[in-house]
Each structure stands twice: as structure tokens, then as C-alpha cells.
Amino acid sequence: MDTAETTPADVPGSSGSGPRRGSGRGRSRAGGRATASMADVARLAGVSSQTVSRVSNGYAGVNEETRRQVLAAMKELGYRPNSAARALKRGEFRTIGVITFSLATTGNVRTLEAIATSAAHEGYAVTLLPVAVPTQDEVRGAFSRLEELAVDAVIVIMEVHLLDASTITLPPHVQVVVVDSDAGDHYTVVDTDQAGGTRAAVRHLLDLGHETVWHLGGPEDSFAAQRRTDAWRTALTEAGRTPPPLVRGDWSAESGYRAGLDLAARDDCTAVFAANDQMALGLLRALHERGRRVPRDVSVIGFDDIPEATSFLPPLTTVHQDFAEVGRLCVDAVLRKMRQGGPERGTTLVPTRLVVRESTAPPPGGGGRG
Amino acid sequence: MDTAETTPADVPGSSGSGPRRGSGRGRSRAGGRATASMADVARLAGVSSQTVSRVSNGYAGVNEETRRQVLAAMKELGYRPNSAARALKRGEFRTIGVITFSLATTGNVRTLEAIATSAAHEGYAVTLLPVAVPTQDEVRGAFSRLEELAVDAVIVIMEVHLLDASTITLPPHVQVVVVDSDAGDHYTVVDTDQAGGTRAAVRHLLDLGHETVWHLGGPEDSFAAQRRTDAWRTALTEAGRTPPPLVRGDWSAESGYRAGLDLAARDDCTAVFAANDQMALGLLRALHERGRRVPRDVSVIGFDDIPEATSFLPPLTTVHQDFAEVGRLCVDAVLRKMRQGGPERGTTLVPTRLVVRESTAPPPGGGGRG
């Protein structure tokens, strides 16, 4: 409407003057006019398309006056660079693929969010690739889909025995960074310092005077869970205590509840370290139902520090993980690898810290050594 | 006529054996060989690149023997179609962009997950576009970034007064579907039946004998929250009850806790409908701290049915939303719009249902009408 004066003929895209594409060529998708191309802009601005390209990419060596005209033409036509053509020409997509098995856990989601934000900041888009079932086949399938997909690099957020290098072929130029895995030897890995967090949690309980610490571990096939379990055992052993039998859940609150029912029945259980906050929640419920008060009778520590942890009954002492930092580092690492081309193996650890709230206290008997 | 004999000149695209790309032309990124193109495959298989294309796209009309040879050549060279070239040629990217403000709420995440899964199923990729701050500017920015991005359609998961049609320009061919918004008049909207769920919740409490139902609402700028609040008020009014003053939170458990502290102080408050489960969790804690037992003294209902709701103290009665279905329908709708080109306004509602657990009971006095 504001372009009322514009004579129909001098808006090129549509029939300009020559029989360019007027015939309905191009993709006149869905009844709408196709988008303007550089050539359209060039014609309107009275320059060559190469000059439009130069302006579009912010090159030096374009006369200020010319630049202004081109920009005006772009605006008038609503020109947007065609990213497919760009990608084809440049040989890169400016896109990072993220493969993830589940978005059910806080950690994965927060990491993903941070990745997306960091990537956007760097001018990269993020393509999400969900893997329905975490089987090797599925993962392999995801990777091969990803190859055809328009991505320059991949970040894998996943427990990964599934990531078997021998079965997965990636185009040589696609760099990979893995979160939360044991794949340290073959890949670049970014993770939180789970061992450190676990140690801090166990120490905290021991310092409060507990004889030992029980552990409600995560599923067997999770390396994160395994690492927490290992660290728990080590911390206990180092302190000269005997690790009680391991109790396992599957990350869900429900499984924590079931395990908690057992734990509640044992009088010698005065302190439990749960491998995540959800299970701690279920545990809390079980203990409550069985009349074991927290923290008076039993102390509980979680892992993750989900926002709701402050509202548990009682507010949960837990190990905080900085997922935002993990996401950021992933993007950094993968971009660095892309630019340098180097393999750059090894693991980057993001510190964790213990957040003490109200679910831990000295043991009932004569705790606190006094 | 096959590879070896091919005179350099007769395979134009890449000059047969000349200084093709070996010299580091093309994108010899990261030290690796560039990927094989159709022409490479064609040469190896001794066919034209068009035939390779036909095989690659599963066209009929290719001799079985030829097809086998082409497939073998593809395999040998590790050929992967270049999606940029494909997109350029076809004029579509096979990608759906998802704009979302936050991945902090269960609903958004679950919806996103379902979208990604459905999209993958349809052969579409999902590009994630996070919007840091939910201001109109930010949203507009996201949209314009999205335009340059390689997407054919957009799904917006967002509370959206921010989605002001007048300020947002989209390429005409990019279809939009909105989740969780009031934008019904201007956009295609998919949402859960929040009013229905709310009504069910209020009815349930009334049926148990409560005189009225208090409401812990979500933030003012959320339409989802607003709709739940409206429906609560309506349900109460229809039943001839007087809606008590509205109490507001911000979706977080912490805010539920704060509000709960107030609510706990009122003896006339025997039933609360919280606008989401997180706030209900905080509410539960506040009530517990103040010695008001749930459900004996006060009944509580949430909204969402997050997995942890079963492990609250007590297990939470709540309104279940089928986010997976929402995601699926979004993809369906947006794909349908793309193919038909139609505007197709209107709202699709996914049913919700009340899940009764242990946080609701007749009121303390002489509830249950007897």
C-alpha cells in the first residue's frame, strides 16, 4: 500500500520488463509470489547481482551510495537471502544437529536449551533429532538421517554405549561433541563433574555423623548413573566406611518411591544419596508414608537441583549441575573443532556444587559425634 | 563408454579427470575429502547423473540391474545427497521451525518432543529457535531470523499477545501453527481443552462437598493461565457459588509456596485448584508447614499431570494434558496447510481429563453432604 506510486512495471520480480520468470516459472508455491532473489534486487537497484551479494555479506569495497540503493531495494522487495543457495555455494549450513534420546530429564532439556541459545548467538541454527528408542540401530539411523540433514556438526546428548564408533559413519567433516557419556577416548566430551558432586554429597553426610551412606542409583545402562555410583563407593571406601548394598531406580520418582519403601524398613539406613532429584522425591514420599521423618530419622540428598527441589518436603539438599554452562561449552567445542578441523579428544568438566537445604541432619542416635 | 574412457571433456560439470577438486577446491574442510556428488557416483556406475538422481529418489523406470550398480557405487563412495542442493532445486527445505520462549515448563518440552518425533516421521527436520526474552521485539527478531533460516513452516509454542500479526512479516509461503495461545482468530491453533479440564477439577471439588474452590492462578501475561482462571470462575458461578479472591503465582513451585502461606492462614479455604502442578507442589509444602493436612483439611488439585505428581505428598489429583497429541496435531496441521496452501484458521482442542489421586477429599466439617 505504501508503494502505491511504484509503477507495476518497475517492480521486477514479477515480469519486470523482460520475460524473465514471469511465465510462472520458479516456485510460485501455494499461490504466493516466490521470494525475491538477488537478481531481482539487482535489477531494481540498477546494479549487478554480485554487488547485491557484496552488500548482503557486508563486504568492503562498495560505494556508500550504491550500498544505500541496494539496501533500499532489498527492503522494498523484502529480500531474504536463500539459505539453500548459500549453503550450496559455501559448502556449509550453519546448523548444528542435536541428537538426544529423551527430553524427559531436566538435564537434557536444560542442556539443549543452552545449546540452542549459544548456537543462535554464534549465528548457528539447531536441528533437533529425537531418537525414539535408545537402541544401537535407532542411534545409527539417527546418525544417517543426520548426514543427509543439513548440519555441519553434531552434539550428542545421550548415554552412550550406543555410540559405537565402529558402527557409525559420519561424513569426515562433521564434528561431534558428546554430553554425558563415557566416550572420552573417542570423542570430545563435555560433562558435569559428577564424581566431585557425589563426593561432596557423601562427605557432607559423613561429616554430619552418619555411619555410612546408602545410594539410590540410576539405571544400569546409564553411564551418568554408573559414575555416580562408582564415586559414591569410592568416597565411602576412602573414608573407611563400608558401602551398603546398592539400590537401583530408573530415574523416575515412582522408582524412587518403590526403592524407598524398602529403605524405610531398615533401621540402619540413616542417610541416602539419590542419583537424581526425581527419585529423591519418590524416596521422600516413601519415607514419609512409613513414618520415617526427614531429616530427623533419615537424611536425603539428591542430584541435579531441579527448581522444584526447594519445594520438596522438606526442601532437598542436592548437587547442583550447571547445565547452561554445559550447553555453552558444547557449542564452543564443536565450533572450535569445526574451524580448526582438529580431532581434539578429551573431556571438559563443569564443576558441580552441593546445595544444602533441609533434608539432611545428623543421624538420630548420637550423631554429630557428640 | 564408462568411467575410464570418458574423455575429460564430456563430463562437463566437473571436467572428468582435470584439476577437478583434488586441488583443494570445493570444500576440502577439515582436511577430509569432500563428499561424493551424484556426478561421482554416476561416473563410477557408468551412468548419467540423472539416473543416479532417479535411483536416489526412488523413481520407477530404472532397470533393476542399473539400479543395483548405482546403489553399489553410492555405497562405495559413501554418497549422501547434498540437502542444500536438493533444497535449492526443490524449493523446500523439509524443515519445520519451532519458536519457543521457554523450555522450563513440562508442557512446552513435551510438546516439542512430540513435534520433533512426528516431524521426523514425516521426513521433516525440526529447527529450534529459542527466544530469550518474551518481548515483542525478541519475537519479531526470532521470526526474521527464521525467515533466513531454512524452514518451510513454523510452529510457535508460546503465550502470545507477543505474536502480533501486524508487526510480524513472514514469507507468504511459510505456514504457522500456534500452540497455547488466544490467537485463534488469526492463526491455526492447537491447544488442550483447558476450560474442560478446569471445569472437571472444580466440579470434582464441589461434588466432594466443598463450599467453594480457591484458585492459585498462573501469571497474568499467560493466556493459558487466564483461560484456566476464567473457566474456574465460570464453573463456580454456574454452580451458584461465589468465587473467592484470586491468588496468583508465576508457575513456579516457589510462588506456589508463597501463595500457600497465605492460603494456609484462612480457615475458610478447604479446596484449592492450582493452575499447574509445580505451584501445587509449593502449595503442598506451605500447607504442610502450617499444619494444614492434605486432603483432610484442604484439598488440592493441580494441572498438567507431570510424572512426579504421583510422588507428591500426597499424590496429586490433577488435570492430565496430552502434550504428545498436541505436538502430533501441530505437525499434521502445519503440513496440511503447507500442502493445501490454505489459511485454515481455527482452534483444535485436545481433550484433558481429571486424574484423581489422594490430594482431594470431602471438606473437614460435614463435607460430602452428610
Added chain:
DNA sequence: CGCCGCGATGTTTACGCAAACATCGACCGC
């Protein structure tokens, strides 16, 4: 005074793929 260099711009070309069209041989029916 003609040539060089340089800044500004235009022209050509190729990225990889797939429609559109061309070709080519075999087989059919009359």
C-alpha cells in the same frame, strides 16, 4: 602522454541436484 595501480563494479562460472525434454532401441499391430 601513456601506462600502472587501484577502487568500484560487472561477467562468468560452478556449487549439486532434478525437472523437462531428447534420444534410442525394442516391440506392437496392421
Added chain:
DNA sequence: GCGGTCGATGTTTGCGTAAACATCGCGGCG
């Protein structure tokens, strides 16, 4: 047996962009 047809394959072309190279005009300098 010859035009027609059909299945299988090849050739040309162009999508929108940007690198590489070409051109053009101008001012300075030997």
C-alpha cells in the same frame, strides 16, 4: 515392414549465491 508406443536412459538447463576473474574510469608518475 513400418509408424507408433513405451521403457530406459542421456542431455540440457537453471535454482540463488558468491568466488574468481574481467572491466572500466580515474589519478599519479615516470
